[in-house]
Amino acid sequence: MxxxxxxxxxxxxxxxxxxxxxxxxxxxxxxxxxxxxxxxxxxxxxxxxxxxxxxxxxxxxxxxxxxxxGSLGLGGLTLPNLLRAESAAGVRSSHKSVILIYLVGGPPHQDMFDLKPDAPKEVAGPWKPVATNVTGVQICEAFPKLARNMDKLAIVRSLVGNQADHDAAQTFHGHHPRKPAPAGGWPQLGSAVAKVQGAVGPAVPPFVSLCYTCTHGPYNEPGPGFVGPAASPFRAMGQTREDMVLxxxxxxxxxxxxxxxxxxxxxxxxxxxxxxxxxxxxxxxxxxxxxTSSRMAEALDVSREPLAVRERYGTGDPKLFMDANGAPRVPQSLLMARRLVEAGARVVTLNYSKWDWHGGLNAEGRANNSIFLREKEDFPVFDQCVSALVEDLHARGLDKDCTVVVMGEFGRTPKISAQVGRDHWPAVNCVLLAGGGMRTGQVIGATDKIAGEAVSRPVTFAELFATLYHNLGIDVNQVTLPDLTGRPQYLVEDNAQPVRELL
Structure with missing residues (x-):
């Protein structure tokens, strides 16, 4: 919708x-x-x-x-002019926001942010850990730019309560899809925020989706749930964007x-x-x-950014869907997300590439679908665009107000399969976080010797989403929304609280 x-x-x-x-x-x-x-x-x-x-x-x-x-922002009010006008009038233009980056299909946590170099060969894989600019923290050698920005990042290595099937819902609203849901279904983060807080201004919707529609239905966003269609995202990558012309x-x-x-x-x-x-x-x-405003259209137009900025993020083909049923690998979606939160969006969601690397033949019959060949393709592009976004937030003074969260629906099996891939692993997952005024430069939680189970500080999805709501200025202990039966529902379950280590 x-x-x-x-x-x-x-x-x-x-x-x-x-x-x-x-x-x-x-x-x-x-x-x-x-x-x-x-x-x-x-x-x-x-x-x-x-x-x-x-x-x-x-x-x-x-x-x-x-x-x-009075004036409704008509004529000549470009995004830069609007921001300058707000500054001259003494209007606080900042607001709290979240950019949620969904890694479609479930990325391999033990090959990215929780490497186990001393594990058996059938677990460790070919990648080596590399030191970051935070003493004692290591990540994959394929992420040199992220390593240089580790002081601006936080890694949760112990996300538990993941599902075992491909279903993006939990990634977008924090509730396990196998648990009973209230009448109408749970709203995703952006829809709940749109309902609770509304728009920052009239020109930009509170919730914008940059997600491409995946042919595999469960990879797509779950929708507004019981808060209703008025809180659905503005879908900027489809027909809606095309209709923003005379x-x-x-x-x-x-x-x-x-x-x-x-x-x-x-x-x-x-x-x-x-x-x-x-x-x-x-x-x-x-x-x-x-x-009555060009603000939204300009925010979606990344060509207005200097060429040097666009090159820092990298480029991609929005028509090239990874493995046919995933999402495109489009780094400039991250740049567009940054422009949208600057323009006034509270929540921006996007899906990025396809990470369901079981090995063997892929959906297009490619024989070279080894997880490590795919990682060699994807990791450098991911390193470049996520680092560019994090650096941009700090350079533009958005790091206190905008939270970035990067994750997939589950982790991958410790043992490498006979097809040279890793299968679904719901026991533990990794999350990458930045901005939001959080305490960065740290790792939260730990897994065992093969990255198979959380052995310290397990973090639940409810705690993670309580943190996102907290960063948006929403108290999950106080705010409720009525479901379709009129029963008030808290935004997160189990009386979950924000991750204290991040606050």
């Missing part, structure tokens, strides 16, 4: 229609005399072009009330709209002094915000 779909169509001189799953709102341009205000109070360009009124009733603001809405408008009509936008830019910036827009439903508010 799309959290928002904006379709812009020309329907009449001065009219634009917005639709979302059957809902329709019309934005029409009317002369000042039609809404009961003298043209003399408007800037000249706006007086000649007309002003906007929302139709149909009863959600339409009053004629006087509309003027109190269609069927002539050059003259476009010029008329540009004149209107330029006029609105001269009006007051104190949006909606009376709170009249609160009467609009959630879909209309999001649609109107997207229509």
């Amino acid at each position: 799309l959290g928002l779909q904006v379709r812009l169509h020309h329907i009449a001189p001065g009219g634009i229609r917005l639709t979302r799953s059957g809902w329709e709102v019309t934005l029409k341009l009317l002369p000042p005399s039609r809404i009961g205000c003298p043209a003399s109070i408007l800037p000249p360009r706006l007086a000649s072009a007309g002003v906007a009124a929302m139709l149909p009733r009863p959600t339409r603001p009053s004629r006087r009330g509309f003027l109190k809405i 269609r069927g408008i002539t050059v003259n009509q476009l010029a008329e709209r540009k004149a209107l936008l330029a006029g609105f830019d001269d009006l007051r910036r104190d949006i909606d002094a009376t709170g009249g827009m609160k009467g609009m439903d959630a879909f209309t508010q999001q649609a109107f915000g997207l229509l």
Whole structure:
């Protein structure tokens, strides 16, 4: 279910229609005399072009009330200009956010962040551990950039309570899919946050998904659950993004709209002094915000970043799905995620590559599907883009406000299979964390000599998600949401608390 779909169509001189799953709102341009205000109070360009009124009733603001809405960010308000305007006005533009990176299929924890060089050969694999910039902490030699940034990272080596099947749900909401769920199902993190906190501003939805749709259904996000479709993510990688353009408008009509936008830019910036827009439903508010600001579209346009920044993240082909049913290996999704949280998104999710490396033939019949050949392909790209994101957050002052969490649905078997792969291993998993004002430069938990079981400080999914909610400013001990029966539900189970070592 799309959290928002904006379709812009020309329907009449001065009219634009917005639709979302059957809902329709019309934005029409009317002369000042039609809404009961003298043209003399408007800037000249706006007086000649007309002003906007929302139709149909009863959600339409009053004629006087509309003027109190003021400037809605129309015309010329690019993302950099908006940020500068907020700074000049003394407005705190920072907000708490989470970027959740899902490694589709379950990555091999013992080959990445929990190497066991002294284990038997059939367990250890070919990789050697390398020292990081934190004394005593070692990770895979294929991650030299992450090793140099270990002081900005935290590794949980003892995530327990994983499932054994491919199902992304637990990775996105923290609840085991085999346990009973409340009526309507658990909402994923972004949907719960959208319901509890709402949007930072009108131009950017609180929850944006950069996840590509996988042909293997269980790899996809679980959805909003009992909080309902209004809290679904804005899906920026599909039809929604394509609909963020004007269609069927002539050059003259476009010029008329540009004149209107330029006029609105001269009006007051104190949006909606009376709170009249609160009467609009959630879909209309999001649609109107997207229509009247370029902020979202610019955040999705990574070409606006300097070439040097884009090259630091690396490139990938969004049409090349790993093993056909995984996700593409697109490093610039991480750059787009950073731009989105800067623009105002609270939660951004993305899926990255395909990590289900059992060995043998892959889904396309490739014989060279050895886990170690695949790691040799994927690890350097992963090292580059995740390091670039972490460095960017610190360079831009976002490391206290934006949390990054990287994980898959389970770990992999300690013993290497006859097909030169590793199979599903729910007993223990690894998580990589950064930002969020957390205590980084540390490893939490430990596993046994073959990375098969947690032997110290086991961390549950509920504790991990309690930490993410805490970093977003949500108290999991206090906040509840009603399920479809009206019963209040806490966001995490088992009275779980945030991971104290990270706070």
